[in-house]
Amino acid sequence: MAEATRSGNAMVWIRLLSLPLAIMAALMLFGLLEPRVLTAANLRNIAVQTSFLAIFSMAQCVVILTRGFDLSLGFCVSLVSVAAAMAMVATGSMVYGIAAGLSVGLAVGVSNGLLIGGIGLNPLVTTLGTSYILLALASTISGGFPVPNLPAEFSGSFAIARPLGLPMPIWTAAIIFLLLFVMLKATRFGRSLYIVGGNPRAANAAGIPTFAVLTGAYTLAALLAAIGALLLTARTGSGEPNLGGNLTLESIAAAVVGGVKLSGGEGGVGAALMGALLITILSNGMNLVQVDGYLQNIFLGLIIIASLMISRDTGRR
Amino acid sequence: MLNAEGLTKTFGGVTALDQVDFDLRPGEIHALLGENGAGKSTLINLISGTYPRSAGTLAVDGHAVEHLTPQLARTLGIAAVFQEFSLVPELNVVQNLFLGRELRQGPFLRSRAMRQEADALLNRFGFRVPLDAAVADLSRAQRQMVEIAKALRGRSRVVIFDEPTASLTDGEAEPLFAAIAQLKADGVAIIYVSHRMSEIRSISDRVTVLRGGKRIGTVETADVSDAELIEMMVGRPVDELYSSLTLSPGDERLSVRGLSTRSGRVRDVSMTARAGEVVGLAGLVGCGRSELCRAIFGLEEVAHGTIRYHGESLHAPTPHHMLRQGLCYFPADRGAEGLALNRPARENVTMAGLNLPALATGPVLKVWTERRAIAEPLEKLGLRPMAPENNAAAFSGGNQQKLMLARGLLKDFDVYLFDEPTVGIDVNAKRDVYALIKQLAEGGATVILSTSELPELTHLATRIYVMHEGRVMAELGPDGITEKSILSHYFGEVAHA
Numbered sequence: 183m184a185e186a187t188r189s190g191n192a193m194v195w196i197r198l199l200s201l202p203l204a205i206m207a208a209l210m211l212f213g214l215l216e217p218r219v220l221t222a223a224n225l226r227n228i229a230v231q232t233s234f235l236a237i238f239s240m241a242q243c244v245v246i247l248t249r250g251f252d253l254s255l256g257f258c259v260s261l262v263s264v265a266a267a268m269a270m271v272a273t274g275s276m277v278y279g280i281a282a283g284l285s286v287g288l289a290v291g292v293s294n295g296l297l298i299g300g301i302g303l304n305p306l307v308t309t310l311g312t313s314y315i316l317l318a319l320a321s322t323i324s325g326g327f328p329v330p331n332l333p334a335e336f337s338g339s340f341a342i343a344r345p346l347g348l349p350m351p352i353w354t355a356a357i358i359f360l361l362l363f364v365m366l367k368a369t370r371f372g373r374s375l376y377i378v379g380g381n382p383r384a385a386n387a388a389g390i391p392t393f394a395v396l397t398g399a400y401t402l403a404a405l406l407a408a409i410g411a412l413l414l415t416a417r418t419g420s421g422e423p424n425l426g427g428n429l430t431l432e433s434i435a436a437a438v439v440g441g442v443k444l445s446g447g448e449g450g451v452g453a454a455l456m457g458a459l460l461i462t463i464l465s466n467g468m469n470l471v472q473v474d475g476y477l478q479n480i481f482l483g484l485i486i487i488a489s490l491m492i493s494r495d496t497g498r499r
Numbered sequence: 500m501l502n503a504e505g506l507t508k509t510f511g512g513v514t515a516l517d518q519v520d521f522d523l524r525p526g527e528i529h530a531l532l533g534e535n536g537a538g539k540s541t542l543i544n545l546i547s548g549t550y551p552r553s554a555g556t557l558a559v560d561g562h563a564v565e566h567l568t569p570q571l572a573r574t575l576g577i578a579a580v581f582q583e584f585s586l587v588p589e590l591n592v593v594q595n596l597f598l599g600r601e602l603r604q605g606p607f608l609r610s611r612a613m614r615q616e617a618d619a620l621l622n623r624f625g626f627r628v629p630l631d632a633a634v635a636d637l638s639r640a641q642r643q644m645v646e647i648a649k650a651l652r653g654r655s656r657v658v659i660f661d662e663p664t665a666s667l668t669d670g671e672a673e674p675l676f677a678a679i680a681q682l683k684a685d686g687v688a689i690i691y692v693s694h695r696m697s698e699i700r701s702i703s704d705r706v707t708v709l710r711g712g713k714r715i716g717t718v719e720t721a722d723v724s725d726a727e728l729i730e731m732m733v734g735r736p737v738d739e740l741y742s743s744l745t746l747s748p749g750d751e752r753l754s755v756r757g758l759s760t761r762s763g764r765v766r767d768v769s770m771t772a773r774a775g776e777v778v779g780l781a782g783l784v785g786c787g788r789s790e791l792c793r794a795i796f797g798l799e800e801v802a803h804g805t806i807r808y809h810g811e812s813l814h815a816p817t818p819h820h821m822l823r824q825g826l827c828y829f830p831a832d833r834g835a836e837g838l839a840l841n842r843p844a845r846e847n848v849t850m851a852g853l854n855l856p857a858l859a860t861g862p863v864l865k866v867w868t869e870r871r872a873i874a875e876p877l878e879k880l881g882l883r884p885m886a887p888e889n890n891a892a893a894f895s896g897g898n899q900q901k902l903m904l905a906r907g908l909l910k911d912f913d914v915y916l917f918d919e920p921t922v923g924i925d926v927n928a929k930r931d932v933y934a935l936i937k938q939l940a941e942g943g944a945t946v947i948l949s950t951s952e953l954p955e956l957t958h959l960a961t962r963i964y965v966m967h968e969g970r971v972m973a974e975l976g977p978d979g980i981t982e983k984s985i986l987s988h989y990f991g992e993v994a995h996a
């Protein structure tokens with residue numbers, strides 16, 4: 183038994199170091215190929231891009247920890263974007279728009295949570311189902327077109343403003359990161375996420391209210407997605423029914439590449455953040471060295487598969 | 500027939516098996532005895548080719564075997580029946596027996612031929628198992644039979660049994676022993692791993708004792724006493740596993756009237772349990788005693804009847820509620836229901852008590868005192884290694900059990916339900932479990948002990964309910980508890996034994 187622990191520890195170290203090393207290596211490689219990669223402007227760009235993706239991958243992380251998935255995340259982002267934009271245009275008030283967006287997120291999260299946690303439906307299929315509904319709603323209420331003419335203060339506050347010199351997305355991602363980090367380490371809810379993901383039956387037998395934990399997890403994930411959606415909407419300056427198209431897969435990919443285990447109960451927001459950083463650097467670098475778009479996706483796909491293989495090895499005992 | 504010298508296996512820097520000699524004669528039953536982590540599993544994994552050895556030689560029929568793989572082992576006629584069931588629960592018996600080695604004609608399965616062969620295979624050992632039943636619907640004993648039959652398809656000359664009776668009761672193990680006796684009569688050599696001294700005594704010819712990865716000795720079973728074997732195994736004399744309990748039962752704390760579960764596994768059961776007593780639940784595996792415990796704890800749906808706890812009726816108990824009301828349940832199946840194996844030991848200890856003042860203030864965990872809170876319970880139970888940050892999966896069976904039991908020491912519970920607390924754990928860990936039960940009951944707690952081990956009941960219980968097919972067949976008082984009296988109700992109305 184001791185041998186398993188020792189080699190397990192070695193693998194944990196390899197795993198802990200492999201990601202920062204991969205990130206450094208990717209930066210240096212692209213920096214050598216294309217000097218523009220390492221300019222201050224591009225690094226700032228990477229930081230902002232990473233912040234967006236990290237918000238979504240941290241949301242995904244919360245449910246993956248419980249052995250779940252949120253396939254509806256991307257279209258939830260679309261619906262929030264459209265709904266918030268329409269509310270803003272209709273009322274002329276940014277606050278109502280934000281409230282509408284967050285309410286949509288809350289509603290989506292609670293429904294996912296009740297279906298999965300309360301009734302016990304399979305998360306994969308359930309969120310696949312809701313994602314269709316969300317996509318249809320987003321397209322229908324917007325008529326399929328972007329919703330323009332948002333109040334200037336909205337973009338002003340969330341896309342252009344730079345409190346203490348840092349853009350809002352970076353602030354938001356950092357605050358979410360800190361809050362989730364503390365939540366996962368030091369609250370009963372956070373601990374329960376890990377235990378439910380580690381072994382749902384054992385969690386139940388230990389008196390952990392699994393249905394409440396799952397409902398909470400999906401609600402939290404959708405709320406985080408809604409916050410990310412509002413930031414993205416502020417950046418584009420209009421409500422976009424297609425805003426979330428790729429975000430579901432990218433958020434899962436970032437979490438998995440970072441080392442959040444799909445088998446549940448292992449990983450954390452640090453992993454989700456690192457994964458988001460690596461994927462952003464790779465996309466950014468490949469864009470700058472002008473790698474063909476389809477080829478980029480092939481690389482990203484390979485990296486996801488490779489990271490799954492690494493985490494599978496450490497999972498063995 | 501099989502001769503191994505200096506077998507050594509290292510994992511990373513750790514030596515799991517150190518220079519072990521082992522030989523096997525045709526038609527002998529050779530028992531392997533040792534605590535969890537002594538190297539038994541490693542040794543049989545080397546012999547069955549699961550792991551490559553790090554050093555040493557292995558010869559079969561005098562021919563040295565260099566690189567043993569599971570395929571080569573099978574060709575040589577070495578078969579292993581492992582603890583962990585390798586069956587697919589959704590498939591039926593025939594499908595499982597031929598899993599991955601189906602009989603085919605071109606692309607088509609030869610269903611009838613497989614059925615016939617399966618029937619013959621099971622009949623050879625006198626196993627009565629319905630061929631078309633899904634494995635999920637079989638009893639544990641029947642699954643074990645299928646497992647054995649599957650391993651013995653084809654010619655075997657060496658058969659390894661790894662704790663085949665760990666999940667069976669004495670009655671259920673009978674067909675297994677008959678099958679082993681038949682293999683022996685056919686000249687097959689058998690390696691038999693078990694924790695049960697009585698089995699080793701009754702079936703084995705020789706015993707090899709391992710401790711800490713080293714071979715302590717190989718002896719003729721007839722020449723040694725149990726005490727000598729245990730001493731070889733644990734490295735010091737073991738006075739007595741059980742020490743006597745001095746109990747003074749108090750008021751009634753828990754009572755069950757006419758309880759039936761929706762699953763039908765518990766039927767019209769009535770029982771009571773008082774403060775400061777150990778109530779035994781006896782019966783075959785599957786007789787409903789586990790389900791009775793689960794129903795009281797809220798893991799099994801109640802159809803009829805009442806559960807009264809501290810004088811109040813419980814309508815729909817839930818684990819969450821019962822734990823807060825001072826009732827603690829330790830499930831029989833550690834892996835499935837007890838532990839989150841990929842989480843640290845520390846979290847596995849505290850998971851059932853995250854509401855306790857020592858561990859949390861409202862929703863916030865006191866992470867900085869958590870380690871201190873679990874130190875004493877783990878110290879008391881003697882966790883080895885004392886490494887609460889290691890994942891639960893890294894501990895041996897006995898120590899995993901201790902992680903679970905430590906939950907019961909985080910606060911004083913009124914009632915403790917133990918379901919098969921010593922399944923698959925070694926002698927030392929068993930003694931720790933018995934000491935815990937003694938200490939809890941003497942401290943005034945109610946202990947309900949559901950177990951297949953008759954000695955546990957005769958030594959620990961003050962009263963015993965014997966169950967059969969979901970019903971209580973008999974209640975035995977302090978004066979009437981003997982293995983014989985328990986067994987006489989084991990098989991229902993018909994007096995047995």
